[in-house]
Amino acid sequence: MTNDSQIQPLIQIRDLFKLFGSKPNTVMPLVREGLSKDEILAKTGHTVGLKAINLDIKKGEIFVIMGLSGSGKSTLIRHFNRLIDPTEGQILVEGLDVMKLNTKQLEQFRRSKMAMVFQRFGLMPHRTVLENVGYGLSVQGVDKATRNAKAKQWLETVGLSGYEAQYPSQLSGGQQQRVGLARALCTDAEILLMDEAFSALDPLIRSEMQDQLIELQKQLHKTIIFITHDLDEALRIGDRIAILKDGELVQVGEPVDILLNPADDYVEAFVKDVNRPRALTVETVMKPPAFRLTADTIGEALKQMKRIPANYAYYVTDEGFQGVVCQEALENAVKADEQALMEDFEVEPLTPISQDAPLESIIPATMGADYPLPVIDADGDLQGELSRAHLADVLSDFYSDDADSTDNTDNTDLQKSNLTNKDK
Template identity: 55%
Template sequence: MANTETTPLIAIEGLYQIFGDDAAKVLPKVKAGASKEDILAETGHTVGLQDINLTVERGEIFVIMGLSGSGKSTLIRHFNRLIDPTAGEIKVEGHDIMTLSLKELTEFRRHKMSMVFQHFGLMPHRTVIENVGYGLAIKGMKRPEWEPKAIEWLQTVGLAGYEEQYPSQLSGGQQQRVGLARALCTDAEILLMDEAFSALDPLIRFEMQTQLIDLQENLHKTIIFITHDLDEALRLGDRIAVLKDGKLVQVGKPVDIILNPADEYVRAFAKDVNRAKALRVKNIMAEAVNLCEGDTLGAVRSQISDPEQPIIWLQQGVYRGVLPVSALAGNDESAINEADLLTTAALPHKAALQAALPVMLSEHHSLPVLNKENKVVGLLSHEALASALTVPEV
């Protein structure tokens, strides 16, 4: 039995996909390093994926991105075996799903993974409520059982009152919300989203991204999200995998893709990104070392570990402000008051750098970074901010 505490939720190992009548015979040539173009010219076979190795952790949004023809949509269809690989393993919770029987695979698709398609995939002859509840209906649930749940998910995605409408009566954004509600209604742990928002106009697309982010805050689903848009990948992804010509070029957090591109292909993607919008304070913050608790200057003075770093004053774990080194000179043991502070300003850890920039420009020292519980989780310096916003010459 796999240890689910340490085993990635999904692991793909040595995955190859070759399209053609004799893929197994062509596989050794691909493994030996023959190019995609040479394989096509010599054998008439198309190499879709080459030696893909990646893991997806439970509860993360894992984005797979690349240009058209990079293999990203081919790859996502391997997660639920809509396409079987030419070679390789696909493991979910440590179990190789290539060993599943047809019956087991059907159950796996019904209960473990749901898919949201680019062009909605709604059934035009069924009402909105029937579309949302369809996944539960085919599991054998009766309408009185699944309908309350479908209504709840429609409310969640902002479509309360549309239950008896038909897809043709909805806008594109509304149709995609129905598709999302249908996927969520099955309670599947894993959502596969293939270019789910790319058919929407920019404003609706942004709204859908925001809704997905907000939903994920509470649902903690594992989401595999396909896109060709780096801005979308950076906004949504906890980690991003970049594909080119069926090969995995780089896997990393958004900050890795922007600040440390693996090659020219990734660098070309990243060079036009608005770093101030794409990067978050948490991506570039450093550790806060002088977290000093107490009510008096003496109590704080005794806790300073690095006099070169800002002194962050806490009371009962709550951030109160930044103290200057000068306030702690000598042996003054008096109580700390607001007049002693350099500032009480701080930055939310999820804030985009563009939101942090005016705050940083108004201060002359590093600022504490707070999480949603208002606990200090880091420190942002002007040097780190400037470095992150500087685009290197190519």
């Protein structure tokens, strides 16, 4: 990928406004004056759907747009492929101004560039599963043999091989949504628009669909715009999240930014009840590994140790993290032989943790360790560290909220106490 493609967002939304009513253009001056949504409605009978939306969406990311009912999230997603035209503003896709497309160009744009997955599946009941999946290709004029072959491939990808001849009414809700997802993917559209795609499913099936979307995205690297009112879902699948309120953009950021640094009371109310230890991974909160020893001899290692403010460091070789070393042990070893090799030095074992692990899973290990735990990636390379102090800082608000909701001291209160009191 070139630097230009990294810099240029795939989708750009610029100063987008949408007013619903008979004469929206005449009401725009009041909107720009700053009147509220309720004031606009009372004075003019017009409803503010979107107000001054500016967004950049990167190629290959899952971008989640969320908010309460009436926040404008579904209105916004329908602007991307111009199912709704804005009152004012620009919609740019790879630099192309979608607002300037004529009817024929817009039709081609929708067929080839964007595919939509609907909340209520949107399947045609009189067509088989195979025909539903291949429908987008049939509209594009692809021959039957080719589209059937491709539809079968996508059905296999979403776990529905063997269901080709079934009809939608013969499938469960989760299976129907898999068909809808396969149909969207079958067109090879670069951008997927998913409007509350999983909200009609029961919790277990919904979780399975979220998992499948995450796994598919690892292979496909589509640009996915996903609408939801569920913050847990947004945190689980989103690379970045935009939160809307009354048609206005309140905050945009990575899940950890939304969770740990809510922009205002509205966002804070959203994140209040999120299970933070389960939602955050080690990678999102770890600190860079500040203190490393890479010396070949004990004498050189001690010199390195004396240059750092801590009395411990991680010993790292070409093979990755080896263990933790304290200054006192090095000083004792130098007295015997400062030229002795570090590879023969008995480092203190310390089990590293994965950067992908949820915080919930590593709390006991972090609390029981004498040193901050080293964090490694899938290749075993040292990426950071997680200390009890940092963990307590990140989780204290969550445990405080839990403690406030109970009248007596429970395990959660004790855990918070331990995190704080055992801080090094």
